[in-house]
Structure formats: C-alpha cells, structure tokens
Amino acid sequence: MSAVIARHIDMAFGQNGLSTKVLFDVNLEVAQGELTMLVGPSGCGKTTLLSILSGTLRPTAGDVEVMGNVLTRMKDAEKVILRRRRIGFIFQQYNLLPALTGAENAAMALVADGMPLKAAAERARVVLETLGMGPHADKLPRQLSGGQQQRVAIARAIVHEPDLVVCDEPTAALDAETGRQVMELLKVAAAGPGRAVLVVTHDNRIYRYADRIVAMEDGRIVGDSRTDTLPEGLHAH
Amino acid sequence: MPSVALKMLLGDSAKYLALVFGVAFATLLMSQQVSIFIGLMTRTANQVLDVREADIWVMDPRVRYVDEVEPLPDAALTRVRSVEGVEWAAPLFKGLAILRTRDGLINQVSLVGVDDETLVGAPREWLAGDLESLRTPGGIVFDKEGAQLIWPEGDPIDRVGLEAEINDQRVVVSGIADASPPFITFPIAYVRYSEAMKLTPPQRNKLSFVLVRARDGEDPKALAERIAAQTGLQALTWDQFAWRSVQYYLTRTGIPVNFGITVLLGFIVGAAVTAQTFYLFVIENLRQFGALKAIGATNRQITAMVLLQAAVVGVIGYALGMGGAAAFFTFVRGGAALEDFYLPWQVLVGTGIVVFVIILVSVLASLLKVFRVDPAIVFRG
Numbered sequence: 064m065s066a067v068i069a070r071h072i073d074m075a076f077g078q079n080g081l082s083t084k085v086l087f088d089v090n091l092e093v094a095q096g097e098l099t100m101l102v103g104p105s106g107c108g109k110t111t112l113l114s115i116l117s118g119t120l121r122p123t124a125g126d127v128e129v130m131g132n133v134l135t136r137m138k139d140a141e142k143v144i145l146r147r148r149r150i151g152f153i154f155q156q157y158n159l160l161p162a163l164t165g166a167e168n169a170a171m172a173l174v175a176d177g178m179p180l181k182a183a184a185e186r187a188r189v190v191l192e193t194l195g196m197g198p199h200a201d202k203l204p205r206q207l208s209g210g211q212q213q214r215v216a217i218a219r220a221i222v223h224e225p226d227l228v229v230c231d232e233p234t235a236a237l238d239a240e241t242g243r244q245v246m247e248l249l250k251v252a253a254a255g256p257g258r259a260v261l262v263v264t265h266d267n268r269i270y271r272y273a274d275r276i277v278a279m280e281d282g283r284i285v286g287d288s289r290t291d292t293l294p295e296g297l298h299a300h
Numbered sequence: 301m302p303s304v305a306l307k308m309l310l311g312d313s314a315k316y317l318a319l320v321f322g323v324a325f326a327t328l329l330m331s332q333q334v335s336i337f338i339g340l341m342t343r344t345a346n347q348v349l350d351v352r353e354a355d356i357w358v359m360d361p362r363v364r365y366v367d368e369v370e371p372l373p374d375a376a377l378t379r380v381r382s383v384e385g386v387e388w389a390a391p392l393f394k395g396l397a398i399l400r401t402r403d404g405l406i407n408q409v410s411l412v413g414v415d416d417e418t419l420v421g422a423p424r425e426w427l428a429g430d431l432e433s434l435r436t437p438g439g440i441v442f443d444k445e446g447a448q449l450i451w452p453e454g455d456p457i458d459r460v461g462l463e464a465e466i467n468d469q470r471v472v473v474s475g476i477a478d479a480s481p482p483f484i485t486f487p488i489a490y491v492r493y494s495e496a497m498k499l500t501p502p503q504r505n506k507l508s509f510v511l512v513r514a515r516d517g518e519d520p521k522a523l524a525e526r527i528a529a530q531t532g533l534q535a536l537t538w539d540q541f542a543w544r545s546v547q548y549y550l551t552r553t554g555i556p557v558n559f560g561i562t563v564l565l566g567f568i569v570g571a572a573v574t575a576q577t578f579y580l581f582v583i584e585n586l587r588q589f590g591a592l593k594a595i596g597a598t599n600r601q602i603t604a605m606v607l608l609q610a611a612v613v614g615v616i617g618y619a620l621g622m623g624g625a626a627a628f629f630t631f632v633r634g635g636a637a638l639e640d641f642y643l644p645w646q647v648l649v650g651t652g653i654v655v656f657v658i659i660l661v662s663v664l665a666s667l668l669k670v671f672r673v674d675p676a677i678v679f680r681g
Contacts, residue, residue, distance in 0.1 A: 119594050119675040140598070147596020158591035162311020163304065171304075175597040180303040203311075219595070 065128075066227050066259030067093040067116050072125035074111055074282075085111050086122070086282045095226070098250060098260040098272060103279035109263045110231055112279070116261065117150055117229045118142040130226045147176050151220030153249075155232035157212045159204040159219075165211075166191060166200040169218035176223065183222075190218040194248055210241035217249060230262040234269055246272045301597070305605035308585065309612060315584075316613070319577050323617020323655060324624065326570015330563055331625040331643060331651040337559040339641035344549045345542035346480035347394075347412075347488075353420050354511035355520040357541045358389075358527055361534040365548035366541065367484060369394050371505035372533070379531045380510045385523045387513040390415035393496040394508040399450065399489065400465045407450050410486040411466070413496025420511050422477075422490055428457040429475025434492055439474030440466070446487020447476050466499045480640060483549065567654065574655075575662035578613065582606060582666035586673050594675035602670055606663055614659045618652060 074086035085108045093099050093116075101109045114120035116127060118134045127134040132145055146152075151172070159168045169191055170183035178186075191200045194214045204212055213233060220228050233249065234242030246269045249260065262273070270276060278286035278293055286293040309316055342349075347366050348357065358380050360370035380389045393413030400406050414421035419431055423443070426433075433441055447456035450464075462473045466489070479488060491499065497506060512535070514523045520537045527535035536544065550556050582589075589602055622643075629643050 117594075143593075143596055143598050146594065150596075152591075152594050154591065156587075158587060160304070160308060160311075160588050160591075162307045162309075167304075167307070171592065172595050174301060174304060175592065175595055175601065 064095055065092045066095045066130060067091070067261065068126075068128040069112070069116060070126045070128075072112070072115060072127065073123045074108070074115065074120075075123045084123075084282065086115075089125070089282075089284055091116075091277060091284060093227075093259045093261050094275075095257055095259050097274040098262065099275045099277060100270060100273035101261065101263045101277050101279060102265060102267075102270065103285075104265060107279045108282040109265075109279050113229055113231055113261065113263045117152065117227075118146050147172060148223065149226045151223070151225040151228040153213070153216050153220045153228065153230040153233050155235045157204070157209075157216045157236075159212055159215060161204050164201045164203060165196060165207065165215045165218075168204065168215050169200075169222050171219055172223040172225075187218055187222045190222050191215070194218055208241075209237050210245060213237060213241075213245050214248060217245070226258055228258065228260045230260065230264075232264055232266070233262060234264065234266050239268055242266065242269060301601050301605055302608055305608045306612065308588070308605070309609040312581075315577065315581050319574065319581060319613045320617045320620065322570065322573035322577050323614055323659070324620040326566060326574055326658065327618050327621025327651055327655055328624040328628075329566030329570060330654060331622060331647050332628055333559060333562045333566060334647050334650070335625065335629065335643050336641060337556070337563070338644055338647070340483070340555065340559075341546045341549060343481055344483040345545040346482055348538055348542040348545060350423060350480050351392075351421050351511060351538070352424065353418075353513060354390075354538060355514045356512035356524045356527065356535055356537055358510035358512060358531070358533050358535045359508070361532070363534060365545040366394075367482075367545075368548075369508045371503070372507040372510070373505050374507055376507060376531065376533060377510050380512060380527055380533070380535075383523070383527050383530050385515050385518040385526060387515045387518075388418070389513075390418055390420040390511045391493050391507050392421045392509040392511050393493055393500075393506060395496075395500055395506075396486070397466050397489070397499060399471075399487075400468075401450060402463055405450070408486055409446065409450075409466070409489045410482065410484065411496055411499065412488060412490050413493040414490060415511075416492045416494050419492075423479040425478040427476045427478050428460045433475030434490060436472065436474040438470060438472050438495075439491070440464075440471040440495075441475040441477050441490040442473060443477050443479040443481070443488040443490075445481055446489065447473070449485075449487050467501065469499055471499070567658075570655075571658045571661075574617075574658050575665070578610065578659065578662040579666045581609075583669060586669060589670050590673045590675055593673065599671055603667055606667055606670065610659050610663045614655060618655050621655075622648060622651070 069091045072086055072089040075082040075084040077083055103109050115122045130149055166184040166188045169187035173183035174180050188200045196214050199211055250272050276288040360372055362370045377391050395411050397409055397411040399409045444456050447459045451459050457476050459473050464471055514520045524535040524537050626643055629641055
C-alpha cells in the first residue's frame, strides 16, 4: 500500500501575475516500509513538495493522499489532527523548544494530542532510550550536541507511532560521522513495516541509506531509482 | 500544553523578568500617581469632610470653594434657622490671621472659629487635649502639622501651654488636634467663634459659613434648595460643597494637567515596555510555534498558551506593582507631605483594567502573527 500518493501537483508562490511556479505536474507514490529520499540541488522544489505531502502547505493544483486521506479535500482542522496522529516531523534546524528537556521535547506530539506533559515525557523517555539518549533525556537542548538534538527530534517524530515520517535535510547541520549515526538510527527506528519515511536531502553521503531515491530538478521529478531512471551522477551512490 | 507554555515563559528568565518588570513598572507608576492625585484633590475638601455633624453648608452665592470666603451678615444665621426643616444652624468663621510666637517668629495661620456652644466644626480627633480644650479662656488648638510647622523642634503635643499672639492678642495652645491636612499649607488654628471675633480685625460682616443639620427624615438636598430659595444664599450639601471645592482646583489649576501627563507617560512607557517585550517574546518564539503547528498543535491550543503566559506575567507584574505602590504609601504615610494618602480600591481596579487592556492588545498583536505563521516555516532553513 502507498503511504503517500501525489497526483499532478503544481505549486506557485505569489499572486496578481507576479507568481513564480516552483512545481510542475509532480506525480509521486511513497510506499510503506520504505525510506524514500527526495534529492536534488537547492531550489529544485523538494522542500516545497515535502511541505505539500505532509499537509503543511496547500498546492496550487493536484491531489495528495496520505494513508487514504485526501489532503486537498480536508479542512485545516482535520489536517492538523492527521499531522498530529499519523505524521512525524524531523527538521533541519531541529526546532526543539529550548525551555523543555529532551524527554519533554520528544513528547510534544503526544502533548498536542492532549496527553499530560509528565505522562507523555515518560513515554518519550522510553523512545529516547532506544535511540541511546537515555542519559540525556533530562537535559535542555542547549546542553546537547547537534547530533543529540537531532536524535531527540527523531524521538519526537516517532513517539506517537506515525504512519509517515517526513525529514527535511536531517543531516545538513551535522558532521559526516554524526550524520551517519543519525541516518542509521533513522533507518532502524523510524522505518518499519507499516511506516514510510520520506527524506529530503542534497547530502549525497547519506544516499546509501535510501530504499529508493527520487531525483528532482527545476520543480519536476527527473528520475527514480525504482524505474532506474536516475540521472547519471546519482547512480554511483 | 499549559505546562509547556509556562516552561517556555519561565525558561527564559531574562525575558520573563523584563516582562514582569514592564507590567510592574506600569502598574506602580499609574497607581501611585493617580493615588497621589486623588489624595491631593481630597485635601482641597478636607475642611468640609472633617465637619461630620453638618449636612449643609450655607455661604455667600459667590463662594466657589472652601478656601474662598465672602463674609455674611450675622443675620444670615437667624434667617437660616428660620427655614422649615432645619434642626440646628451654627456659625463658622474662616479667615487668615498672623501668629507671632514668643521668640518673635511670624506665621500666617488659617483661623477657624467654631460655634461657642456646640463646637460644631471643631476637629474630632485629638493628640493632646480634647474638645473642651477649646473652652479654655484664650485657648487655641492647632492641627498637628501646623504645630510642627510653627514650632519645628520636638513633638507637637508638647506645644500645649505655649503662649503666642494672634493679631497682637495673647493666646495659649490648649490642644493639638489630628485634623485632616488641608490643601494649603497654612497651620490651622481652631478657636471658639467669639474668640475669633475678638482676634480678627473689626469689620461689618465676619460670618463665613452657616453649618446646618437637617431634621430627621428631611432630605438634605431638598432642604438646601429650600434654604437657598428662602434666604438668597448659596446652600450646598456637604458632598456637593466638597466636590465643588475639588472641581475648583481641578479646573482652575495646572495640577490635573501635570498629573495627567505623568499618568499618561506612565501608561505609555508601561504599555510600550510591556507590549513590546511581550510582542518580541512571542515573535522570537514564532519558529517554535510554527514547529508546534506543524506537529499538530491547533491555533486554539497556541492561543491558550499565549494567553496563559500573558496572564501569568500580568498577574505577577500587577501584584508586584501594586505591592510597590502600597509599600510606598505605607512608607510615606507618616510624613507631613503625603500624610493620609492611600491607595483607593478604585485605583486598584482601574489600574488592573488598564494593565489588562495593555496586555490584551499586545497579546492580540502577537497572536495575529502566530495565526499567520505558516507551519511550513519550519522547513525553511
């Protein structure tokens, strides 16, 4: 089953004749149980596509289906609940709340869904243990290294056991070794039989962790490892 | 989410303290200045408010406030007494006199002559002596601040028995009263009406006011109108006269404008500090709110978070500001300059409303930004 289906997605920013089109008739299916990487040069539209696929941005045209829910037909409030319960997010800049401990940050999706902070943090602590972050669960983000903060972000993305995890440049702010560790954790902890992981990146050092690579350029999908149509430069990875 | 909101607020102690300080400062400045203003304006009517036995003050129609005296003929007293509904009417003299102490120092005093028989118009609280002290031959009673001003050394109550001269006539201090301080800074000297007549230079009319008590069941306001109609004099209930005295100073002096400017500045500075700090606090957290929205927090949850943060800052800042104002008035209460000034409950409520509005406006301004923030903001590095 496909976790995400995008059909004929167009996206333009701006209005009144000054709009700039950034996505052109994008069609994509992301399968459950796979770690799919969306790759391409900066400005090619991959983060915009990720925002649309995760329901945080409405496309100018086209349909998006996440776990059978057609986002383009859903109300904003319904999309919020879908994101809260079925999607996990990992951001390039971690976006941890500086005043909360690692466990509390990791618990945010549960807290947003109504679970008391203390109980949610206890549950998040278990997930942090699996990521090797047990000793750091009570530390504030400023007391953690970049790699440790990203592990907390991974815990936050999976604590509510979502069907889809979207990651935006998860290793961009990390050194090579830490990036490798994060990707291994992501591969082990996030990817699972019923869960799809969609990673946007232009860090070619982590391509090897992908089950599938989709290449983008100038707002279009230009290659897919599944159909063996990747551009020449990507085959090497 | 409430605990997350509180952690976000308290986690940044520097900003939290700046927010609380802003609210406390605005609260302190506004409540303190408004209270001083009210205390000062109340002083303009203290001499009316202190005479608790009289329902009505009768005076020349040209009189606009308590410190302005247009003498009445003695016959005015009997004319007022003849009006139906008057229980009793008593004369009151009010004027200025020159007092010379035994060591030759000269002071101008506000001389008040009260009815010889009933002593209506005399102070009711005493630090030395009592009401009967006024019946001492040649006796004169000073208010505490007045005695302190004339004889600065030592305790004012030790002035009893000292001799002085008023308009070259010998008087003996027979008591010290705890009268409410007047607006003008002259010492208040109380004597019997007959003594006041002797102490002041001769002139055709000397009666300043006629104090009236209405019969039981008589409406003082209706009686005042009846007195005015039958005598041609101005008759005001005590509260009308007190308020008229306050209004005179409000409209004829620059005091309200000066205090108004100070209060306004307090409001502007407090509002600017509070609103800007709170606005910046929210704006700096915009990315975090964006992340929360992306994760699945609703606008309603985030609004509740911001409102809770604002409520905590508002309540603590307001309490500290009011505590500061209360401490200020407790501290200065003993001094002559601000004696009897206090923090009226109306100021507490009014300042609370103003602080609430300041915070509400800053919350609404920042919430607009939060509502508009696109959760996709978190995907932009």
